[in-house]
Structure formats: structure tokens, C-alpha cells
Amino acid sequence: MxxxxxxxxxxxxxxxxxxxxxxxxxxxxxxxxxxxxxxxxxxxxxxxxxxxxxxxxxxxxxxxxxxxxxxxxxxxxxxxxxxxxxxxxxxxxxxxxxxxxxxxxxxxxxxxxxxxxxxxxxxxxxxxxxxxxxxxxxxxxxxxxxxxxxxxxxxxxxxxxxxxxxxxxxxxxxxxxxxxxxxxxxxxxxxxxxxxxxxxxxxxxxxxxxxxxxxxxxxxxxxxxxxxxxxxxxxxxxxxxxxxxxxxxxxxxxxxxxxxxxxxxxxGYVSETYALYDVAEIITQEMLSLFMSKEAFQGLNLSPLSQGQLDSRVELAEREGIFDDSYDLSHPGPERPSIPDELLALLYLVLLDDQSLKALYDSDGLPSRSKLATEVVGQVLVTVIQLREKEYATSLEEDETLLSTGNLPHRIAMAVQVRLGEKAVLRAAIKEATTFTGSNKRMRLGGKNNLVGEGKGKRSIEEPTGPKKKGRFR
Missing domain, CATH: 3.90.1410.10 (set domain protein methyltransferase, domain 1)
Structure with missing residues (x-):
């Protein structure tokens, strides 16, 4: 033989x-x-x-x-x-x-x-x-x-x-x-x-x-x-x-x-056993640019931010150690939510009215997750994630149909599994965001802005004494 x-x-x-x-x-x-x-x-x-x-x-x-x-x-x-x-x-x-x-x-x-x-x-x-x-x-x-x-x-x-x-x-x-x-x-x-x-x-x-x-x-x-x-x-x-x-x-x-x-x-391969660890990435600059647009969040009664206002909020996020170039959404589990604390905190800062933002400059850290998860933060997240999902050329349901045929070329089948997994994560994150019920009291709704950090008169953030720990959530 x-x-x-x-x-x-x-x-x-x-x-x-x-x-x-x-x-x-x-x-x-x-x-x-x-x-x-x-x-x-x-x-x-x-x-x-x-x-x-x-x-x-x-x-x-x-x-x-x-x-x-x-x-x-x-x-x-x-x-x-x-x-x-x-x-x-x-x-x-x-x-x-x-x-x-x-x-x-x-x-x-x-x-x-x-x-x-x-x-x-x-x-x-x-x-x-x-x-x-x-x-x-x-x-x-x-x-x-x-x-x-x-x-x-x-x-x-x-x-x-x-x-x-x-x-x-x-x-x-x-x-x-x-x-x-x-x-x-x-x-x-x-x-x-x-x-x-x-x-x-x-x-x-x-x-x-x-x-x-x-x-x-x-x-x-x-x-x-x-x-x-x-x-x-x-x-x-x-x-x-x-x-x-x-x-x-x-x-x-x-x-x-x-x-x-x-x-x-x-x-060079995919396996269904790793589907639990799939992530969908949100690019920070792409997300933040939406807050300078009048059209992005129609129906939420949010006025757009100026570049100075946005910069002030980003500066504070960097000071608090919660700013990153991108954030990974994931499937929720016993030890982690779908939406990471850092992304939630960044959106909270972006959506704060200017008076509350000024008060937070001198505070002892960020609020707890339950207080960060305000109703309007959840609504904004739903919009951001839905826009992210629309970037894909096919829907989750269409991908499921494609895979069910079982006759795709090997590499194409792997690509469909990857993009389908990411869309499933986006859907899970949307579901989680809709459960946010925290108070909108400090949110900049109805044009409630005091223009702190506007233009050349931007207020500088004073560093507190002593080192800051990343993600100082109370």
C-alpha cells in the first residue's frame, strides 16, 4: 500500500x-x-x-x-x-x-x-x-x-x-x-x-x-x-x-x-464555539462626530455640540481614564454587560448639561453604572448602534438565510459567520440599552447648555491632587 x-x-x-x-x-x-x-x-x-x-x-x-x-x-x-x-x-x-x-x-x-x-x-x-x-x-x-x-x-x-x-x-x-x-x-x-x-x-x-x-x-x-x-x-x-x-x-x-x-x-478559521466571544467595535471619533450634527439624534431634543464643548468632555473623559479610540460591544454575561462601563461613561459626559459637567470637574469620580445608564444615554446608544448596524450591506436575518443554504464557498461562509456574529452583538447591545431608566435630570435636554468650554474661552480642567485611577466609578 x-x-x-x-x-x-x-x-x-x-x-x-x-x-x-x-x-x-x-x-x-x-x-x-x-x-x-x-x-x-x-x-x-x-x-x-x-x-x-x-x-x-x-x-x-x-x-x-x-x-x-x-x-x-x-x-x-x-x-x-x-x-x-x-x-x-x-x-x-x-x-x-x-x-x-x-x-x-x-x-x-x-x-x-x-x-x-x-x-x-x-x-x-x-x-x-x-x-x-x-x-x-x-x-x-x-x-x-x-x-x-x-x-x-x-x-x-x-x-x-x-x-x-x-x-x-x-x-x-x-x-x-x-x-x-x-x-x-x-x-x-x-x-x-x-x-x-x-x-x-x-x-x-x-x-x-x-x-x-x-x-x-x-x-x-x-x-x-x-x-x-x-x-x-x-x-x-x-x-x-x-x-x-x-x-x-x-x-x-x-x-x-x-x-x-x-x-x-x-x-484562518472560525468556530461556533467562539461565538460567545464575538464583539462589535464602535469607533469613538465616528460616534462623537454625530453629536455635532443636527440630524443624528432627531426626536431626542438634543442640540448639537460645538467643537469646544466636545473637546471639554473628551478632556474630562481622558482625565478619568475612560476615553479610548474604540469600544467593543459584546454578548452580555454574568460578569460583563454588553455595553462597557467606559463607553457608557463617555456618553454620559457628552450628554451632561454644562452646569453638571462643571460640577463633575471637581468631583471625586464618576457616578456608578446605574446612574450613568440614564434613559437618554440608552436612547442615544440605540441610535448609535443602529447606525453601526446599517453600515453592513446585509441584515442579520439575510445572513442567517445565506448560511442555511450550506453551499457557500469556504471563505465566504467564514466571512458571513463573522459579520453575522457582530450583528448579533449589536442587537444584544440595543436590547440592553433599551433597559436604561436612570434619571435625565443632569442631561442637556431642551437646549439646556451654558456653553462651558466654548471657543477660546474654554475652561481648563484642573488636575486634582494625587493620581487618578482608570474608570473611577463611585
């Missing part, structure tokens, strides 16, 4: 892992999941108890700057240039260089990395247009990455250098790489819970190293079925079970609470 190339590469990789000192539990297997629309995955062939070792990878088998250049007696010109690049560019350069070396230690590993990617970087303009008004399109950063490639990688003199391959490698890094602590920067894993730190991909630690961890990156992710985590020590990285895993179950290492838009952008 002929063994296909996919299986041959898997077997070669498994042999390479053993040679590199990777220890595999006899109760796990690396399997072919192409029949379910995926590549490879790790499956339990026997029962695992919670906190049982699934596999361990020594640091010497992790692909990063230190392991590639380990043992060199002197720093080559290439190494010097690469070490001075940003971490993701340095790892991109390393993988490009190693993939061209016939004697590369990493060849069996590089051979099983995906060749076809569905990250948004590789979508055509027509495919991207199917995302409609989703703000994820503005986060792709393809042209910016190409500038980095041309400025930083081209001078390295890599053989057969081309932009398309750089995009592929950089996207693989974004999808597969981990930020790991440098050796000797973590507590020994034998000293208790503090030593078994979950490997981070948040780049919050000072001494971290962007790395590819063979086999650890073969685990798929599922928000509902996460059953393993990667722990690090000074010598090895261990994938351990976090709950009992029965024989036949797939082993998952979750990405965290990512919306499907980010799943698609970073990893």
Missing part, C-alpha cells in the same frame, strides 16, 4: 521528535484530521487523568534565536542583523533561512507546517468585501508588513527572497508561535504551582523569546473542550491535561476568549 506524502511527513516528524529528546506519552497519537477539514491533531489513545503529562519538549528542540545560533563560536553578519530585528521579523528570517538549508536540523518540522493558509492576509479584495463593515479588515496590516519585509528582510540576502513567502511564514508565526520565558527566568517547576506557568502569547513578560514549539503547535483549539495547557520550566515545556481525558478524545489547547473575527484574522 502506497503511503501518501502527508503520512510520510508525519512519520518523519515523529522520528525527528524522538531524536530531539521529545517525550511522548504512549497514550497519545498525532493523527490525520483532513477528513474533518483540518490538518493534524493530537488524540488520546488511552485515558488521561487531570494533570498528567501528555508530552514534553526540551528547550533544545524549540525553534528560536537561541537554538538556531547555539554553539556558534562567533557572531556571523547574518546573526548580528537578525538579532537586531523585531522578534517576529527575526523568527521570520530564521525560518526563511533554515528552509533553504538542505542540512537544516529543523527540516522535518518545517516540512509539516501548513502550505495553504486562510488568514485574512491571503484573501482577495472580493473575499474581504464579504466581511462588509467588520472592523477586522483594518487590522490585517498587510501593507505595513510588506514595508517591514522590504526594509528589514531584503537586506539579509536570503536566497529566492519574495514577499509572498514572507507573508506565509509571518502568518504561520502569528498562528503557531508562543512567547516563552528565557531560560532561568522562571521558578523551578518542582517548587509548586508558581513554577508551572502557562506559556504566554501576550508579550507581557520582559524576558521572553518568540518561539516555535514543535508538536505543541499541532494541538487544535476549542473554547468548549479545552483540556490541556502548556507549562514551562527551565529545561522542558510540558503539555499537561487540565481535566480527565477519555481515550478517543481530541486534545485541545485553547487560544483564550477570542472573537471569531480575530480567529479568522490570526488563525
Amino acid at each position: 502506497e503511503v501518501d506524502d502527508f503520512e510520510a511527513k508525519t512519520n518523519h516528524f515523529l522520528s525527528w521528535l524522538a531524536f530531539q529528546g521529545v517525550v511522548l506519552s504512549p497514550k497519545m497519537a498525532l493523527v490525520d484530521l483532513r477528513s474533518s477539514g483540518r490538518g493534524r491533531g493530537v488524540v488520546a489513545t488511552g485515558d488521561f487523568e487531570s494533570d498528567e503529562l501528555i508530552f514534553s519538549v526540551p528547550r533544545s528542540a524549540v525553534l528560536n534565536l537561541n537554538t538556531v545560533f547555539f554553539g556558534s563560536s562567533s557572531v556571523s553578519d547574518l546573526e548580528f542583523k537578525i538579532r537586531n530585528l523585531a522578534s517576529w521579523l527575526a523568527l521570520t528570517a530564521i525560518i526563511l533561512d533554515e528552509s533553504r538549508r538542505q542540512d537544516s536540523k529543523w527540516a522535518p518540522y518545517l516540512a509539516i507546517l501548513p502550505r495553504q493558509l486562510h488568514n485574512l492576509t491571503f484573501w482577495s479584495d472580493a473575499e474581504l468585501s464579504e466581511l462588509q463593515a467588520s472592523k477586522v479588515v483594518s487590522k490585517i496590516g498587510k501593507s505595513g508588513a510588506e514595508e517591514f519585509f522590504s526594509r528589514s528582510l531584503a537586506p539579509l540576502g536570503l536566497t529566492d527572497y519574495n514577499i509572498e513567502e514572507c507573508h506565509k511564514v509571518a502568518s504561520i508565526i502569528m498562528s503557531y508561535a508562543f512567547d516563552i520565558p528565557e531560560e532561568n527566568t522562571t521558578v523551578d517547576e518542582k517548587s509548586g504551582d508558581e513554577g508551572e506557568e502557562l506559556v504566554s502569547d501576550d508579550e507581557e513578560d520582559e524576558k521572553i523569546l518568540l518561539s516555535m514549539i514543535p508538536l505543541a503547535d499541532m494541538l487544535n483549539a476549542d473554547a468548549d473542550r479545552n483540556n490541556a495547557r502548556l507549562c514551562c520550566g527551565n529545561k522542558d515545556f510540558e503539555m499537561r491535561s487540565i481535566k480527565n481525558i477519555a481515550a478517543g478524545e481530541e486534545i485541545f489547547n485553547d487560544y483564550g476568549q477570542l472573537p471569531r473575527s480575530d480567529l479568522l484574522r490570526r488563525y
